[in-house]
Amino acid sequence: MRRSERIALISKTLSENPNKIISLNHFGQWLGAAKSSISEDLNIIKDAYKTSGQGELTTIPGAAGGVRYRTKRSADDINAFLKDLSSTLQDQKRIIPGGYLYMTDVMFSPEFSSIIGEIFAQLFIDKNPTHVLTVETKGIPIALMTAKALNVPMVVARRDSRVTEGPSVGISYVSGSGQKIHNMSLAKRALPENAQVLIIDDFMKAGGTARGMTELVAEFKAQVVGTAMVVATAVPEKKLVEDFTTLLILDSIDTHKGLIDISINNKLM
Amino acid sequence: MRRSERIALISKTLSENPNKIISLNHFGQWLGAAKSSISEDLNIIKDAYKTSGQGELTTIPGAAGGVRYRTKRSADDINAFLKDLSSTLQDQKRIIPGGYLYMTDVMFSPEFSSIIGEIFAQLFIDKNPTHVLTVETKGIPIALMTAKALNVPMVVARRDSRVTEGPSVGISYVSGSGQKIHNMSLAKRALPENAQVLIIDDFMKAGGTARGMTELVAEFKAQVVGTAMVVATAVPEKKLVEDFTTLLILDSIDTHKGLIDISINNKLM
Structure with missing residues (x-):
């Protein structure tokens, strides 16, 4: 799967699950990609959301960690x-x-x-x-x-x-x-x-x-x-x-x- | 803005607005891209959603046309x-x-x-x-x-x-x-x-x-x-x-x- 396709799916999943911590492994297994690739995907999404005021992506470290989306309106x-x-x-x-x-x-x-x-x-x-x-x-x-x-x-x-x-x-x-x-x-x-x-x-x-x-x-x-x-x-x-x-x-x-x-x-x- | 960033934002907007027809012009103006680029973005999102069973994107032609997202679970x-x-x-x-x-x-x-x-x-x-x-x-x-x-x-x-x-x-x-x-x-x-x-x-x-x-x-x-x-x-x-x-x-x-x-x-x- 191409990066742009992964990003389409990750962005959809995050925006539909606000304030939920989703592990990078979950995305990796679902989309058949290495954790490092998912991590790069998330950085792209994070920047795009931030630049256009579409919300905030936070990475939570640790065993129970992952990525979390929250709306953040100006x-x-x-x-x-x-x-x-x-x-x-x-x-x-x-x-x-x-x-x-x-x-x-x-x-x-x-x-x-x-x-x-x-x-x-x-x-x-x-x-x-x-x-x-x-x-x-x-x-x-x-x-x-x-x-x-x-x-x-x-x-x-x-x-x-x-x-x-x-x-x-x-x-x-x-x-x-x-x-x-x-x-x-x-x-x-x-x-x-x-x-x-x-x-x-x-x-x-x-x-x-x-x-x-x-x-x-x-x-x-x-x-x-x-x-x-x-x-x-x-x-x-x-x-x-x-x-x-x-x-x-x-x-x-x-x-x-x-x-x-x-x-x-x-x-x- | 890069294609992958546009896709992150378009995918978010579509999934948050099910069954709503959104014009390609809207995306083009918002994201500063030509209609043809938006059209290619949409094809990538459409394929990604379809392959992974995440819903259906339909293009509606004409003056009141645009693109519409609907959930479609198997x-x-x-x-x-x-x-x-x-x-x-x-x-x-x-x-x-x-x-x-x-x-x-x-x-x-x-x-x-x-x-x-x-x-x-x-x-x-x-x-x-x-x-x-x-x-x-x-x-x-x-x-x-x-x-x-x-x-x-x-x-x-x-x-x-x-x-x-x-x-x-x-x-x-x-x-x-x-x-x-x-x-x-x-x-x-x-x-x-x-x-x-x-x-x-x-x-x-x-x-x-x-x-x-x-x-x-x-x-x-x-x-x-x-x-x-x-x-x-x-x-x-x-x-x-x-x-x-x-x-x-x-x-x-x-x-x-x-x-x-x-x-x-x-x-x-």
Whole structure:
């Protein structure tokens, strides 16, 4: 097999398996090439990715070593994506009677959710999360794509416990408006003790749901390493969770004039 | 830029954008190369993918033309994956009191769900689905990965209608056991008329939920082009939907002996 053919296959494999360490032996055996040739192939791919801002290849030495691909977008790239995302969300047809913003199609879109997941992964990869947690329903696609980019499992808290998932741990929490008590539960087998959990959601207003997830994680004797959402409202300024990362800030929805004001969180990077 | 570097970048872009037609001009401008060079690059990638069973590259002529990548697993590859999946699911620790099977971790795993999605896409791509539909919650990851592989939007029916999604169409349906009436709704703006819908779910027993989704699609004046799930039970043999594709068949769960009997659907291919 020619070098260029090997590179086509190695590049495909790496980009489809982000944050996974793949041994040089694996590529060597698969492609019938010496380790030294694979090593040269990887250097070419590494340079090509780096030059064009397509991500980072790292060589990990040792017995468990190999090569690992991670997305690495520049601040400019992330800003350009968020500008595109916010202008999509500011379309006045998205205003729902009652002053809500229709975001479901964006959250459920494979195209948007995969890039959002890659950005979340990039922001939190140094915290070494072992699990990504969300609560059903709308956050699932972005949580899944984040988990994929991090190469860790996703776990999903349910609004009601399910007989098909066995024993579960449940909590009650108060929504941000303080008017209503909700329940949230997670199968006991879903999360091991000392898991390092990244909490992901699509939207945050007062932070009641994020606070609930934080409390659920504590019940599992696991730790929260980060909390991130796509959109957080500017009001109330004080949220029920102290530390969170939002991509966008929803400043206001003027149902009368049909205006939605969303800005990029400039504290992000 | 050298040919091998261009190939690394083109291969990455194609594998990250399945079923999307990308023009040769796009690659040419991005990589600073003549169309004829890009064309040669693509032939090398095409051969490498084909030789190693890594998918199919097709050149589409004309003004809207370009190159398109699709996964194309061999029957042997799919069988090997399904064997692995069924042995994972047959672990006796998965039996939940009440005779249920714990599958959530598998459905929520980015690794399993992405391959399941690619297989569903491969099985139905010739029916030209324009949307992938599932009902919350467990089917969402496989539906999303199917939608990603098909390059179409995913839509999710809810168990209860949400104020944040605007006007919705709701139906009531009877579960397979005939004991209980459930509701399912979908935001009106989620699905256009004449959409060609692929219905995806994780599990089917009597087919009540799949039947419900079929009726919901009809309410939108859209058409169902296929119904697929990961696991269907052998009993009852007669389901509430006539035409469906399942990857695996759950023959029995013996809670007493701790035995789960799952087989690969040999009518699949």
